[in-house]
Amino acid sequence: xxxxxxxxxVRIVSHASVGGREESRGPLGGLFDFHDDCNRFGxxxxxxxxxxxxRMALTFALKKWNKKGLPxxxxxxxxxxxxxxxxxGLLPFEIPYFxxxxxxxxxxxxxxxxxxxxxxxxVTSAAAASSxxxxxxxxxxxxxxEYGGQxxxxxxxxxxxxxxxxxxxxxxxxxxxxxxxxxxxDGGITDASNMGAAMAPAAADSIxxxxxxxxxxxxxxxxxxxxxxxxxxxxxxxxxxxxxxVRLTGHRDCGCLLYDKQSQDAHAGASGCxxxxxxxxxxFLPKLVSGEMKKILFLSTGAMMSPQSTQQGxxxxxxxxxxxxxx
Amino acid sequence: xxxxxxxxxVRIVSHASVGGREESRGPLGGLFDFHDDCNRFGxxxxxxxxxxxxRMALTFALKKWNKKGLPxxxxxxxxxxxxxxxxxGLLPFEIPYFxxxxxxxxxxxxxxxxxxxxxxxxVTSAAAASSxxxxxxxxxxxxxxEYGGQxxxxxxxxxxxxxxxxxxxxxxxxxxxxxxxxxxxDGGITDASNMGAAMAPAAADSIxxxxxxxxxxxxxxxxxxxxxxxxxxxxxxxxxxxxxxVRLTGHRDCGCLLYDKQSQDAHAGASGCxxxxxxxxxxFLPKLVSGEMKKILFLSTGAMMSPQSTQQGxxxxxxxxxxxxxx
Numbered sequence: 001x002x003x004x005x006x007x008x009x010v011r012i013v014s015h016a017s018v019g020g021r022e023e024s025r026g027p028l029g030g031l032f033d034f035h036d037d038c039n040r041f042g043x044x045x046x047x048x049x050x051x052x053x054x055r056m057a058l059t060f061a062l063k064k065w066n067k068k069g070l071p072x073x074x075x076x077x078x079x080x081x082x083x084x085x086x087x088x089g090l091l092p093f094e095i096p097y098f099x100x101x102x103x104x105x106x107x108x109x110x111x112x113x114x115x116x117x118x119x120x121x122x123v124t125s126a127a128a129a130s131s132x133x134x135x136x137x138x139x140x141x142x143x144x145x146e147y148g149g150q151x152x153x154x155x156x157x158x159x160x161x162x163x164x165x166x167x168x169x170x171x172x173x174x175x176x177x178x179x180x181x182x183x184x185x186d187g188g189i190t191d192a193s194n195m196g197a198a199m200a201p202a203a204a205d206s207i208x209x210x211x212x213x214x215x216x217x218x219x220x221x222x223x224x225x226x227x228x229x230x231x232x233x234x235x236x237x238x239x240x241x242x243x244x245x246v247r248l249t250g251h252r253d254c255g256c257l258l259y260d261k262q263s264q265d266a267h268a269g270a271s272g273c274x275x276x277x278x279x280x281x282x283x284f285l286p287k288l289v290s291g292e293m294k295k296i297l298f299l300s301t302g303a304m305m306s307p308q309s310t311q312q313g314x315x316x317x318x319x320x321x322x323x324x325x326x327x
Numbered sequence: 328x329x330x331x332x333x334x335x336x337v338r339i340v341s342h343a344s345v346g347g348r349e350e351s352r353g354p355l356g357g358l359f360d361f362h363d364d365c366n367r368f369g370x371x372x373x374x375x376x377x378x379x380x381x382r383m384a385l386t387f388a389l390k391k392w393n394k395k396g397l398p399x400x401x402x403x404x405x406x407x408x409x410x411x412x413x414x415x416g417l418l419p420f421e422i423p424y425f426x427x428x429x430x431x432x433x434x435x436x437x438x439x440x441x442x443x444x445x446x447x448x449x450v451t452s453a454a455a456a457s458s459x460x461x462x463x464x465x466x467x468x469x470x471x472x473e474y475g476g477q478x479x480x481x482x483x484x485x486x487x488x489x490x491x492x493x494x495x496x497x498x499x500x501x502x503x504x505x506x507x508x509x510x511x512x513d514g515g516i517t518d519a520s521n522m523g524a525a526m527a528p529a530a531a532d533s534i535x536x537x538x539x540x541x542x543x544x545x546x547x548x549x550x551x552x553x554x555x556x557x558x559x560x561x562x563x564x565x566x567x568x569x570x571x572x573v574r575l576t577g578h579r580d581c582g583c584l585l586y587d588k589q590s591q592d593a594h595a596g597a598s599g600c601x602x603x604x605x606x607x608x609x610x611f612l613p614k615l616v617s618g619e620m621k622k623i624l625f626l627s628t629g630a631m632m633s634p635q636s637t638q639q640g641x642x643x644x645x646x647x648x649x650x651x652x653x654x
Contacts, residue, residue, distance in 0.1 A: 082633035096508035119447035181423035
């Protein structure tokens with residue numbers, strides 16, 4: 001079916017999420033498997049705290065998995081330079097490892113690649129994980145927190161969160177029935193304080209391609225969920241889709257769900273690999289299990305940029321791989 | 328077969344390599360599809376030069392591919408923060424994209440994932456590419472070239488090079504018959520000037536696992552090729568394997584092949600994602616095509632670290648995914 005992968009009996013059999021202080025204070029705060037109010041997760045540095053968070057997420061997912069032993073493959077990545085949170089955090093499991101970099105799209109990229117690996121037939125279980133940490137991201141991409149820089153109204157708050165998933169072929173658990181890799185899309189945005197605008201064109205491109213190739217409409221899904229477009233990006237997405245004649249019914253954005261708009265000063269919403277990684281586990285998968293929702297088109301959204309590329313005047317590219325989740 | 332993927336009719340049907348000045352002066356200099364003596368590849372910054380190099384590599388591979396159109400998937404990654412060389416360089420192709428981070432192991436990681444995607448059956452062609460640039464890596468990981476820092480004897484020279492590969496299921500071309508993901512291995516090395524020592528334990532782990540799971544011996548292969556252990560890492564690899572009773576016959580290291588030891592001041596040899604990416608295409612695949620070699624176990628070797636992780640006293644982890652290439 002063109003760009004679309006079709007999967008048979010690929011299931012999410014276990015999953016877990018962890019969050020930091022702001023995440024635990026938000027509307028989904030009670031739904032995480034663990035939260036740490038000091039954001040340190042027992043580690044000495046912010047970078048190592050993120051490594052500890054992703055390790056905890058996978059530890060919880062393994063604990064809830066009704067198997068002994070370990071998944072046969074692990075797909076993971078994060079925002080840190082050279083993706084060190086994943087490498088450092090997940091090394092102790094000694095699971096054969098594929099490092100990914102899809103910026104904030106990494107969670108869906110990992111779930112899609114884990115599904116492809118299961119479909120290829122060489123393995124019977126695979127895990128995927130991703131994370132982000134506000135303080136690690138701030139000092140890497142912007143300024144250390146101590147600098148106290150003013151944030152733009154379009155800026156998003158990088159989530160301190162992680163999610164981990166275990167997939168198997170089988171008869172129980174939420175199914176991943178289809179998937180599609182994203183294309184890199186250059187919307188011409190160079191403002192690193194407006195990631196939502198940089199990612200919206202990629203989300204639009206992926207949603208339009210998926211609907212066209214599967215001959216479905218937005219209304220055929222209980223929800224079309226984006227990773228971290230935030231308020232700015234979500235608005236732009238609906239405008240871009242309306243120009244193509246698609247009315248985006250049932251759109252939810254993980255970045256708009258994680259924090260409370262009135263009481264938490266998150267500006268345009270949440271962002272970071274950990275945002276969609278944690279919200280899928282804490283909020284959406286339980287709805288598919290309970291039957292409240294039956295079909296979710298899920299797209300994590302990534303903004304491909306580095307401090308160097310921005311300093312050199314380069315565009316921020318968007319990418320949005322997607323998976324179709326069925327209860 | 329345990330950790331090992333077995334592939335049927337997965338073939339490398341086209342490939343290309345490009346290099347910079349030092350690479351073109353080395354023993355393999357005449358074998359690249361293109362080289363640029365000023366290392367700029369037409370771009371204004373070193374980071375953009377690397378993007379141009381990986382774009383050129385894929386352009387040459389596409390030109391040599393006897394098909395119209397484009398591969399259906401693209402797996403790529405590099406050493407730059409947030410893997411921007413791959414994103415920027417490969418965006419214009421508009422191929423559905425999976426971003427990878429496996430440090431200098433990325434080329435084999437990409438070839439392995441492309442093989443897995445072909446085995447999963449949803450696509451009929453997939454590409455993989457990787458790159459590195461000496462000047463971009465120096466200023467990101469060490470100091471800008473202008474600083475003129477002294478290099479340690481164990482240090483390697485990050486190659487300015489890129490390689491690109493197109494894979495299809497079919498009856499012609501070099502076969503990828505097996506593959507295995509690498510495990511993250513912590514050898515306790517914290518010296519960022521000794522990547523060879525950091526990667527050797529991972530290479531040893533992968534070679535031992537592959538030989539054990541396939542019930543083969545090192546002598547069963549015309550060559551066991553590592554990516555960029557350099558002289559220090561290659562020596563350590565043979566010591567580590569001998570301790571386990573394995574005599575490493577037919578070992579070649581791309582990092583020891585790229586520069587001339589006498590006339591080029593590369594210290595312990597070449598490194599970087601582009602090293603194994605270019606040497607596989609320029610040197611080894613032609614030997615498999617000509618029949619000079621029949622079976623090569625190929626492992627790119629990655630050192631997972633960031634400037635931040637090193638500054639915080641963290642270990643440099645090694646990883647070494649592998650593929651079995653048959654002529």
